[in-house]
Amino acid sequence: MLVALTEDQEFFRETTERFLVELVPPDALRALRDDAAGFDRAYWRRGAELGWTSFLVDEAHGGGSISGDGLVDLSLVAYEFGHHAAPGPLLPVNIVAGALSEHDAHAGVLAGLLAGEAVAAWCAPEPVFEVGAWRSGVTVRRDGDSYVLSGSVAPVEAAAESAHLLVTAADGDGLTQLLVPASAPGVEVTAMQSVDLTKRFGAVTFTGVVVGAGALVGEPGAAAGAVERQFLQALSVLNAEAVGAMQAAFDMTVEWGFDRYTFGRPLASYQAIKHRFADMLTWLEASHAISDAACAAVAAAAPGAFECSSAAKAYVGQYGADLVQDCVQIHGGIGVTFEHDLHLYLRRMTVDRSLFGTPAEHRRLVALHHMADLEGAA
Amino acid sequence: VSALRAEALEDSAAMEGLDAFRERARTWIEANLREATLEELRWARGTLSEAAELAQVARDRELQRMLFDAGLAGICFPKEYGGQGLTMAHQRVLNEELGSREFPMRYQVPTFSPCATVILEFGTHEQKLRHIPAILRGEELWMQFLSEPSGGSDVAGALTTAVRDGEQWVLNGSKVWTTGAWWSDWGLVLARTNWDVPKHRGLTVFMMPIHQDGIDVHRIEMLNGSHEFCQEFITDVVVPDGDRIGEVDDGWTVGTRWMFHERMLFNSPYVNNPVGRIRGGSNGSTVAMVAQELGKMDDPATQELVGEARMFELVAEQIHTRVGDSIRTGRRSDQAAAIGRLFHGMATSRSATIGLEVAGSSGAAWTGDGEAAAAAVNFLMRQVGSIGGGTTEMARNVISERVLGMPRERTLDRDVPFRDVPRSRPSSS
Numbered sequence: 001m002l003v004a005l006t007e008d009q010e011f012f013r014e015t016t017e018r019f020l021v022e023l024v025p026p027d028a029l030r031a032l033r034d035d036a037a038g039f040d041r042a043y044w045r046r047g048a049e050l051g052w053t054s055f056l057v058d059e060a061h062g063g064g065s066i067s068g069d070g071l072v073d074l075s076l077v078a079y080e081f082g083h084h085a086a087p088g089p090l091l092p093v094n095i096v097a098g099a100l101s102e103h104d105a106h107a108g109v110l111a112g113l114l115a116g117e118a119v120a121a122w123c124a125p126e127p128v129f130e131v132g133a134w135r136s137g138v139t140v141r142r143d144g145d146s147y148v149l150s151g152s153v154a155p156v157e158a159a160a161e162s163a164h165l166l167v168t169a170a171d172g173d174g175l176t177q178l179l180v181p182a183s184a185p186g187v188e189v190t191a192m193q194s195v196d197l198t199k200r201f202g203a204v205t206f207t208g209v210v211v212g213a214g215a216l217v218g219e220p221g222a223a224a225g226a227v228e229r230q231f232l233q234a235l236s237v238l239n240a241e242a243v244g245a246m247q248a249a250f251d252m253t254v255e256w257g258f259d260r261y262t263f264g265r266p267l268a269s270y271q272a273i274k275h276r277f278a279d280m281l282t283w284l285e286a287s288h289a290i291s292d293a294a295c296a297a298v299a300a301a302a303p304g305a306f307e308c309s310s311a312a313k314a315y316v317g318q319y320g321a322d323l324v325q326d327c328v329q330i331h332g333g334i335g336v337t338f339e340h341d342l343h344l345y346l347r348r349m350t351v352d353r354s355l356f357g358t359p360a361e362h363r364r365l366v367a368l369h370h371m372a373d374l375e376g377a378a
Numbered sequence: 379v380s381a382l383r384a385e386a387l388e389d390s391a392a393m394e395g396l397d398a399f400r401e402r403a404r405t406w407i408e409a410n411l412r413e414a415t416l417e418e419l420r421w422a423r424g425t426l427s428e429a430a431e432l433a434q435v436a437r438d439r440e441l442q443r444m445l446f447d448a449g450l451a452g453i454c455f456p457k458e459y460g461g462q463g464l465t466m467a468h469q470r471v472l473n474e475e476l477g478s479r480e481f482p483m484r485y486q487v488p489t490f491s492p493c494a495t496v497i498l499e500f501g502t503h504e505q506k507l508r509h510i511p512a513i514l515r516g517e518e519l520w521m522q523f524l525s526e527p528s529g530g531s532d533v534a535g536a537l538t539t540a541v542r543d544g545e546q547w548v549l550n551g552s553k554v555w556t557t558g559a560w561w562s563d564w565g566l567v568l569a570r571t572n573w574d575v576p577k578h579r580g581l582t583v584f585m586m587p588i589h590q591d592g593i594d595v596h597r598i599e600m601l602n603g604s605h606e607f608c609q610e611f612i613t614d615v616v617v618p619d620g621d622r623i624g625e626v627d628d629g630w631t632v633g634t635r636w637m638f639h640e641r642m643l644f645n646s647p648y649v650n651n652p653v654g655r656i657r658g659g660s661n662g663s664t665v666a667m668v669a670q671e672l673g674k675m676d677d678p679a680t681q682e683l684v685g686e687a688r689m690f691e692l693v694a695e696q697i698h699t700r701v702g703d704s705i706r707t708g709r710r711s712d713q714a715a716a717i718g719r720l721f722h723g724m725a726t727s728r729s730a731t732i733g734l735e736v737a738g739s740s741g742a743a744w745t746g747d748g749e750a751a752a753a754a755v756n757f758l759m760r761q762v763g764s765i766g767g768g769t770t771e772m773a774r775n776v777i778s779e780r781v782l783g784m785p786r787e788r789t790l791d792r793d794v795p796f797r798d799v800p801r802s803r804p805s806s807s
Contacts, residue, residue, distance in 0.1 A: 275775075278716075281717060282724070307692070308692055363683075
């Protein structure tokens with residue numbers, strides 16, 4: 001999280017934090033383990049009232065930001081979500097709402113997302129090793145005035161809980177985005193398993209799903225720019241959330257280091273342990289720094305935004321996971337029990353690390369963009 | 379909060395705006411500074427011939443004078459002492475505008491910081507007037523006479539001794555790891571002035587000209603063939619009491635801030651850190667060049683390694699900014715500078731290993747002098763980033779004890795007179 005927030009941002013962050021502490025303490029999270037949706041609809045509506053779903057939406061469409069930089073404000077919520085391992089479809093709802101707002105499409109659906117009444121999911125493509133290129137599991141072909149979708153995507157966050165799916169489909173050489181009702185004939189969602197207690201994922205299959213031109217979000221075949229923006233926004237949310245989880249696990253472990261005595265001394269008095277804490281704090285500060293920088297670059301549509309976002313996802317994914325596992329190690333056996341709270345953050349970190357590209361995949365993407373820059377400069 | 383920090387934060391309506399400053403800097407830089415060569419960008423290798431090195435030192439003095447005359451020297455130094463009296467934000471703009479142009483890199487560290495910053499913080503008005511404008515005009519290059527052969531990390535265990543003789547002091551001892559002392563003008567010296575008190579309470583800081591009888595400068599050959607580091611032997615060197623910085627026996631107060639400025643070097647408001655600078659050794663750009671030279675960029679394993687090195691480069695920029703901002707805004711203590719220092723060590727070490735991996739068999743034997751050729755030598759020097767400027771082990775102690783407040787390591791030299799503290803046996807080499 002940023003070193004210095006504006007007064008309004010800090011007020012909003014604190015409000016969100018108090019809300020999460022009150023409504024979804026660790027025991028409430030444990031109780032949601034067997035809940036099909038993983039979150040309570042009334043909780044989500046109240047979160048939407050706080051502004052959780054509005055940041056990527058224009059004011060003209062009923063959205064708005066606190067600082068003028070909606071993505072940065074959203075990253076504050078995402079950070080608190082990580083810091084409290086909070087439930088709710090924060091990432092998919094915001095990405096879809098932002099896309100609908102940007103393309104001035106599906107005003108009714110957008111209003112429902114903003115109000116927290118409805119949930120939507122993004123059937124996202126994956127970047128491939130070529131600047132500006134994507135691989136989608138879904139293809140679309142035009143049939144008169146209709147569009148026919150076929151293929152499958154997984155994992156899709158909150159797929160089963162969503163009334164609508166934003167589908168990024170391959171369309172010849174280009175990409176087309178369509179908003180498809182989850183109830184449309186030929187759409188099938190299969191629930192998937194995950195380590196996170198409250199995030200839910202589905203595998204979505206499209207078998208000859210037919211929608212009209214009204215389903216379009218943006219121009220057909222021309223969605224590459226929008227898809228890149230959505231993808232980078234998703235990375236900003238995931239990185240901020242992962243850093244929140246890292247911070248929570250770290251703070252908890254520092255406290256443990258002072259409180260836990262062994263051989264008559266606190267754990268935090270052993271140099272071997274102290275040096276691990278120093279490494280962890282360095283990884284943590286570096287993760288804060290790079291994820292904030294990437295978020296700001298995406299918000300400003302800066303030239304190096306993709307490279308920086310991939311660097312953030314690669315760094316936070318690798319060192320965040322190592323940090324939380326080190327926290328487990330320093331806790332000892334209690335750190336791998338369901339009773340202790342540490343695993344809430346380990347679970348969230350594990351999922352955030354693996355969504356939208358692993359550290360290894362993003363290291364390659366950093367190289368791709370770096371080499372393109374070097375060639376451009378030469 | 380130190381006066382320095384307040385100055386760096388100072389802002390007023392009368393101050394030149396950032397946009398106007400950028401415009402002024404850009405116009406001047408485009409008209410006066412050429413693009414640096416790759417060799418210049420990578421000065422840290424320090425393997426130039428003596429004549430070439432001296433030519434570059436002379437050019438650096440000239441460049442510094444040009445910047446001074448253009449009103450672009452000492453951005454955050456007070457106007458009273460020849461600086462511009464501007465802010466860190468202005469310094470960042472200058473760093474961006476300098477990009478990969480030639481600039482007086484030998485002036486930055488340690489001349490501007492920590493040497494000039496220590497004088498600025500602890501010197502008398504007369505001492506500042508005498509040296510800071512001269513430094514900013516390119517007339518004085520400074521070195522830190524801090525480390526000693528008897529111990530690296532334990533700086534307060536200095537054995538170099540200053541004995542008072544009326545209005546002057548007589549210095550004897552040896553200092554080491556001074557970069558380029560053979561072409562520098564002045565040294566900032568930490569010396570022991572009292573052996574009968576615990577080690578931190580018997581130190582004093584002095585300024586002295588390097589080129590004088592009684593100071594023997596020896597150049598040290600490093601594993602990469604560089605001769606940039608020196609060791610000095612100091613024999614009966616007389617320093618007037620007027621060249622003492624701070625109070626007698628209170629040198630550790632000065633020394634603590636001295637080392638803070640040293641750890642801040644990548645994000646100091648007093649130092650130019652042009653964004654296009656290659657900080658020596660292997661990094662994202664040089665590893666990418668190795669891959670290009672060897673035609674390996676289509677290999678996914680190589681891509682991953684190139685991306686990892688570049689990732690460290692991008693994260694490094696951001697963590698130094700974050701740590702610097704945290705300190706300047708008072709959210710963290712000065713001690714947090716050790717976080718940036720530890721990151722630097724971890725990242726440079728890993729990047730050197732990546733460079734060697736991407737170089738393949740060129741890491742064993744090579745022809746020519748491209749980036750692949752440099753990979754093995756960079757690897758030999760890998761640990762420098764974890765040793766120089768205070769080891770990463772010291773940084774880990776500082777972070778855990780001073781930033782996180784964990785219990786201090788037990789020491790045996792804290793409350794005993796320094797003369798009774800056990801010392802290493804003299805080395806036979």
